[in-house]
Structures are given as C-alpha cells and as structure tokens.
Amino acid sequence: MQTATATTRTTCPYCGVGCGVLATREESGAIGIKGDPLHPANFGRLCSKGSALGETVDLEGRLLQPKMFGEEAGWDEALGLVASRFSDAVRQHGPDSVAFYVSGQFLTEDYYVANKLMKGFIGSANIDTNSRLCMSSSVAGHVRAFGSDTVPGTYEDLELADLVILTGSNLAWCHPVLYQRLIAAKTERPEMKIVVIDPRRTMTADIADMHLAIRPDGDVALFLGLLGFLADSANLDHDYIERHTSGFAMAVAAARQLSIDELTRKTGLDAQQLEAFYTLFVATQKTVTCYSQGVNQSSSGTDKVNAIINCHLATGRIGKPGMGPFSLTGQPNAMGGREVGGLANMLAAHMSIASDEDKDRVARFWGAPRIASKPGLKAVDLFQAVADGRIKAIWIMATNPVVSMPDADAVKAAIKACPFVVVSDVTQTDTSRHAHVFLPSLGWGEKSGTVTNSERRISRQRSFLSIPGQARADWWQLTEVGRRMGFEAAFPYNSPDEIFAEHAALSAFENDGTRDFDIGAFAQIDGQAYDALSPVQWPQPQSGSGGAERFFGNGGFYHADRKARFIAVEAGNVERPASAFPLVLNTGRIRDQWHTMTRTGKSARLAAHIAEPFAEIHPFDAKAIGVESADLVELESPYGKVIVRASVTDRQAKGNIFVPMHWNDNFAARARIDSLVAPLVDPFSGQPALKSSAIAARKF
Numbered sequence: 001m002q003t004a005t006a007t008t009r010t011t012c013p014y015c016g017v018g019c020g021v022l023a024t025r026e027e028s029g030a031i032g033i034k035g036d037p038l039h040p041a042n043f044g045r046l047c048s049k050g051s052a053l054g055e056t057v058d059l060e061g062r063l064l065q066p067k068m069f070g071e072e073a074g075w076d077e078a079l080g081l082v083a084s085r086f087s088d089a090v091r092q093h094g095p096d097s098v099a100f101y102v103s104g105q106f107l108t109e110d111y112y113v114a115n116k117l118m119k120g121f122i123g124s125a126n127i128d129t130n131s132r133l134c135m136s137s138s139v140a141g142h143v144r145a146f147g148s149d150t151v152p153g154t155y156e157d158l159e160l161a162d163l164v165i166l167t168g169s170n171l172a173w174c175h176p177v178l179y180q181r182l183i184a185a186k187t188e189r190p191e192m193k194i195v196v197i198d199p200r201r202t203m204t205a206d207i208a209d210m211h212l213a214i215r216p217d218g219d220v221a222l223f224l225g226l227l228g229f230l231a232d233s234a235n236l237d238h239d240y241i242e243r244h245t246s247g248f249a250m251a252v253a254a255a256r257q258l259s260i261d262e263l264t265r266k267t268g269l270d271a272q273q274l275e276a277f278y279t280l281f282v283a284t285q286k287t288v289t290c291y292s293q294g295v296n297q298s299s300s301g302t303d304k305v306n307a308i309i310n311c312h313l314a315t316g317r318i319g320k321p322g323m324g325p326f327s328l329t330g331q332p333n334a335m336g337g338r339e340v341g342g343l344a345n346m347l348a349a350h351m352s353i354a355s356d357e358d359k360d361r362v363a364r365f366w367g368a369p370r371i372a373s374k375p376g377l378k379a380v381d382l383f384q385a386v387a388d389g390r391i392k393a394i395w396i397m398a399t400n401p402v403v404s405m406p407d408a409d410a411v412k413a414a415i416k417a418c419p420f421v422v423v424s425d426v427t428q429t430d431t432s433r434h435a436h437v438f439l440p441s442l443g444w445g446e447k448s449g450t451v452t453n454s455e456r457r458i459s460r461q462r463s464f465l466s467i468p469g470q471a472r473a474d475w476w477q478l479t480e481v482g483r484r485m486g487f488e489a490a491f492p493y494n495s496p497d498e499i500f501a502e503h504a505a506l507s508a509f510e511n512d513g514t515r516d517f518d519i520g521a522f523a524q525i526d527g528q529a530y531d532a533l534s535p536v537q538w539p540q541p542q543s544g545s546g547g548a549e550r551f552f553g554n555g556g557f558y559h560a561d562r563k564a565r566f567i568a569v570e571a572g573n574v575e576r577p578a579s580a581f582p583l584v585l586n587t588g589r590i591r592d593q594w595h596t597m598t599r600t601g602k603s604a605r606l607a608a609h610i611a612e613p614f615a616e617i618h619p620f621d622a623k624a625i626g627v628e629s630a631d632l633v634e635l636e637s638p639y640g641k642v643i644v645r646a647s648v649t650d651r652q653a654k655g656n657i658f659v660p661m662h663w664n665d666n667f668a669a670r671a672r673i674d675s676l677v678a679p680l681v682d683p684f685s686g687q688p689a690l691k692s693s694a695i696a697a698r699k700f
C-alpha cells in the first residue's frame with residue numbers, strides 16, 4: 001500500500017477497454033481519480049464510470065468478517081469448514097460433485113489459483129465463470145478459425161481503419177473510451193466511415209455513416225451474404241486464401257445457398273441497404289469489424305463470429321494495420337481468465353482440455369495428482385446440475401448469478417437448495433444471502449494483481465487503500481483452502497507476483513511457438529519488477545525478442561497445419577412462431593452502471609444519469625398496449641415477470657424491447673430482468689442468448 005497523498009498507477013475495474021488510472025489519496029481522505037496519460041489503452045481519458053471510482057470505495061455496506069451459517073467466524077474455522085465440506089463431497093460423490101463459479105472481475109492471479117485447484121488437484125473441470133455470459137462465443141469462434149483464442153489486432157487498428165464496422169456493440173456506452181478514440185480519429189479523418197449494425201439506434205449510431213437496424217440474430221445471414229458478394233464480385237485475396245487458409249470453397253457454397261429473398265427476410269434489411277454495405281466493404285481495404293455482446297450473447301453466437309472472420313480471411317484483411325476482426329470483451333479481465341483457462345472447457349495457458357498431450361504437460365508442470373479428464377459444466381448446465389442435486393458444494397466468487405444468470409429465479413432456487421454454498425464477495429448480494437459460508441474479499445483499490453484487456457494488454461491493478469477488517473484476497477482464500485485440502489506443496493503462494501511468475505512459466509513450458517499465449521519473459525519476475533510492471537501486450541516470449549503487435553498478417557495460425565479454417569456456417573431460422581410472448585427482449589448495459597450495481601450503485605453522480613430500470617419500447621408497440629412514457633409496464637416470459645417504467649422511443653425497433661441488466665433486489669423490487677431470460681445457449685460455446693427472449697408486455 002502507498003503512503004497517504006501518494007499517487008498509484010492502477011487499472012479501471014470495469015470494462016474490457018482496461019484504462020490506466022491514477023489514484024491519489026488526498027489529505028482529506030477523498031480519492032482523486034485521473035486517467036493515466038501513459039497508459040496505451042486510454043492515454044489519460046476516462047469515462048463517467050471510471051472517473052467516479054473514488055466515490056465507490058467507501059466501506060458502507062461492506063462485509064468484513066467471515067460468516068458461517070449467518071454468524072461471524074474466524075478465518076481458520078471458515079476455511080477449515082470449506083476445505084472439509086469440499087473434500088467430503090469429492091470423497092463421497094467424486095470430483096464432479098463440486099464446482100467453482102468465478103468471475104471476469106477476478107484478477108489473473110485469483111483465476112490461476114482457482115483453475116489450478118479445481119482442474120489439477122480436485123480433479124474436475126467444474127470451474128466456470130461469468131465470462132461465459134460475456135465472450136465465450138468469441139473464444140469458440142477464434143479457436144475454430146485460428147486454432148487458438150487469439151485477438152489478432154490492437155486498439156490502434158480502429159484509428160487506422162478507413163471503415164469501422166460495429167456489430168452488436170453499443171461502444172458509446174459499453175466501451176466509452178474506445179468510442180472517444182474512434183470519435184477523435186473520425187474528427188481527424190472525416191472520410192473514415194463507421195457502420196453500426198444493431199436492432200436499436202443506440203447512442204453509438206449517432207456517429208454512424210450507416211446504421212443497419214438488423215433483425216435480432218440476423219448477423220449470420222448478413223455476413224454470409226457479404227462472403228457471397230465478395231466471391232461473386234471477385235473481390236477476394238486469392239493469395240492469402242491459398243497460402244494461409246482451408247475450407248474456403250465450402251464456406252462460399254454455404255453462402256451461395258442464401259437467396260436474396262432469404263437474405264432480406266433474415267436480416268430485416270432491404271436489398272439497397274445490403275448492397276450499400278457490401279459495396280462499402282469491398283471498396284475499403286482497411287476495415288476493422290468490432291463485435292461484442294450483440295454477437296456473442298446469442299444461440300448462434302459462435303457462427304456469427306465465424307461468419308465475420310470468414311469475410312476478413314477471404315480478403316486477407318487480418319493482422320495488418322487498420323484491418324481485422326476485433327472482439328470487444330465486456331469485463332476488465334475476461335481475457336486474463338481465458339489465459340489461465342478459467343472456462344470449464346479450457347485448460348491453462350491456452351492449452352486444450354481435449355488434448356491428452358496438453359493435459360499431460362500441465363499435469364507434469366503442476367505436479368498434479370488428478371488432472372481433469374474432460375470438460376466441466378458450463379454456466380447454464382452448472383446451475384442446472386446444482387438444481388438437480390449433482391453438485392453438492394459450490395463456491396461462488398466475485399459474481400452475483402442470482403441476478404445475472406438467465407432464468408435467474410431458477411438459479412436462485414438451485415442455490416438455496418444446494419447442500420453447501422460458499423460465497424466470496426465484498427458486499428451482501430442477492431447471491432451471498434444464500435451462502436452457508438461467506439468469505440470477505442478485497443475490493444478494487446485494496447487488491448493487487450494483473451488484468452488483460454481486449455487488445456491483449458496486461459496491466460497491473462495496484463492496491464492503494466488499507467485492507468479493511470478481515471477482508472482477504474481471493475487468491476489467498478483459494479490457496480488456504482487448497483492447503484487445507486492436503487495440497488500444501490502445490491499452493492505455496494505468499495504474494496501475487498509468485499503466482500504471476502508461475503503462470504508465465506507455464507505459458508512458456510514446452511512451448512516451441514506452437515501456442516500463441518507465451519509470456520515466458522516474466523517467468524522469473526520478482527516482487528520488485530512485478531510492482532513496477534508497465535502495461536505490456538502479449539506475447540512476450542522468454543527469448544526476450546518481444547511480442548507481435550498483431551497476429552496472422554502473414555498466416556501462422558495455430559491449427560496443426562498453421563492454416564486458418566473457413567467455417568461453413570448456416571443462417572438459421574430467425575422467424576418466431578406466433579405465441580403469447582410476441583415481443584423480443586434485448587438486455588444490456590447503460591452508460592453509468594456496471595453489472596449488478598454493487599459498486600456503481602454507490603455513486604449518486606452515476607445514478608443521476610438513469611435513476612431507475614426502464615423498458616425501451618417502440619411507439620407502435622406502446623400504442624398497442626396503451627402505454628406512454630413513464631407508465632409502468634409489466635413484462636412477462638414463461639420464466640418470470642418484472643415491472644419497470646416505459647420509455648417510448650423510435651430508437652427501439654418495432655417488436656423489440658430493451659431493458660438494462662443492472663437492477664436487482666437491492667435497488668428496485670421486481671426488476672431482475674434476467675429472471676425473464678430463457679436459458680437457451682449457443683451449441684458450441686454454451687453462451688446464453690441474453691438478447692432475444694420471447695416476452696409479453698402490458699400496462700401495469
């Protein structure tokens with residue numbers, strides 16, 4: 001911790017932009033917050049959420065003492081109980097009877113220890129994360145196309161591009177500093193074109209040269225149509241396709257199956273709009289296609305990602321300045337979690353749980369007695385397994401699934417019925433209310449470690465506040481439980497730098513360049529160097545040769561033949577049968593709140609932007625149910641009901657309703673919108689379709 005009035009370089013804990021922050025403890029006790037001018041993600045910029053961080057670090061509402069069955073307890077007895085109940089479950093019911101559900105709010109070091117304990121020592125891969133809800137379709141799409149979960153480009157590419165396509169991304173509200181960078185680039189070069197593809201006319205669309213109000217889930221068809229157009233108009237990079245890819249002919253054949261009538265019907269766009277977009281793409285070599293939750297949070301999310309990547313491979317527009325597909329991650333450390341293998345279907349250091357060779361390598365590196373033999377349960381399946389009694393003990397860390405999971409009421413019931421629930425968090429949440437053991441964690445400003453942003457840049461989160469009460473770091477809690485479960489030698493950590501060094505060493509272990517994730521340069525890092533670590537993009541191999549700023553400009557993919565794969569995706573059925581739930585519910589973020597508001601909900605300044613939950617509804621639909629702006633509406637699906645205030649606007653597409661994801665029982669009764677969301681998932685990634693549930697609306 002720094003002395004009073006010192007300024008600490010750290011990183012914002014909110015979105016995947018990963019802005020550098022200068023935090024200063026003023027003599028008055030207030031926390032001064034500024035953007036770090038030296039951080040390459042933001043160069044001094046901050047958004048409203050980041051600049052309000054100082055207002056969210058007080059101790060009001062914090063839980064600072066472990067609790068067992070509602071009573072305050074000491075750490076030793078609480079950790080002992082967690083270790084013994086998990087050990088008992090494993091002994092009696094096998095390793096797959098226990099689970100961890102963690103978070104993109106975790107620091108990489110927390111994630112590493114959790115993943116190692118579950119996959120290497122408990123012997124199950126039942127560790128999943130709220131990142132499953134955020135970007136797992138991008139992971140699956142990357143792995144299918146590239147053979148690795150690699151983001152090929154950098155933020156600078158958005159500034160260098162002549163055409164930036166934003167699909168399923170409300171960049172203005174969800175990645176505001178990247179949006180600021182884009183506006184600055186367009187102001188400097190007004191000839192730069194921006195296309196926004198979104199059923200809603202969001203704030204981001206205000207800077208668009210073209211807004212395509214696509215039908216929900218019409219993206220696969222839209223990009224299939226683009227691939228067909230590129231092929232038919234002979235606008236392909238044949239040299240790149242032949243040297244660096246396979247599967248092109250089948251992908252184009254799949255694209256050509258789509259007639260223009262089907263294309264217009266599935267996208268909801270007319271032929272002129274499609275031609276204008278496709279012609280602009282053809283004409284603009286330097287094109288970046290950014291995609292976010294509107295692409296990922298879908299039952300066809302992985303196919304959407306591959307449909308986009310196909311178009312970039314076909315034109316060789318990847319891994320070169322101003323060109324490439326670009327996944328924008330939602331959370332501050334969704335990428336770090338991927339790097340340590342924090343998803344149930346991953347291993348560690350971008351190795352594969354499907355590969356015996358990788359499992360053997362990780363087991364030898366860890367000295368692991370029982371490496372997980374198969375993928376674990378992904379989030380939706382995991383809570384289903386809790387519900388039907390297969391999971392006997394679950395440890396939920398830094399996340400609030402009772403609010404954020406689809407069919408949230410069923411998740412709540414499952415957690416309430418689980419024989420043993422441990423929750424690690426900083427405050428009382430809708431989830432922690434049901435914990436048998438509550439473990440108090442460190443919050444932002446108190447904890448210390450690393451995060452990785454959307455452009456593969458690893459940055460330090462540094463502590464600058466005193467540790468309050470009995471709160472402890474998540475990595476420490478996991479280490480102590482691992483030791484108490486009998487794995488003392490494998491969990492020797494005393495500080496996060498030791499964990500980071502081990503993580504770096506694993507990334508380089510037997511890595512001859514056939515794995516993308518390599519930060520071996522940090523395998524010997526000590527506490528002092530870790531403390532001083534500047535933001536750095538991976539890879540950073542042990543050779544010290546420095547990493548590639550971009551991947552794949554000259555091929556070098558990570559399938560065995562080093563070629564990328566075109567994926568022959570199909571435009572699925574986007575029609576909705578007539579039903580008692582005729583409207584499409586789209587959930588998402590607003591500008592000034594974060595997740596379930598456990599932190600941003602403390603700031604009056606942030607609450608002033610939008611003070612209560614609302615439903616954006618098109619005037620046509622509002623009239624049909626007799627609702628005007630500010631009226632209360634009841635929204636209903638087969639899974640639940642909520643009551644929110646109507647906001648009637650033609651920014652919303654007819655037949656669609658948007659409701660923010662943030663509100664929960666702590667802030668507004670009966671507004672947990674995910675209690676309406678169907679637990680439908682993408683078949684490849686397991687990511688829930690959080691943006692297209694069938695609902696009905698009526699005046700309340």
Ligand code: SF4
Nearest residue numbers: 012014015019047050
């Ligand atoms: Fe934080 Fe994201 Fe805002 Fe940057 S853009 S200050 S990372 S919330």
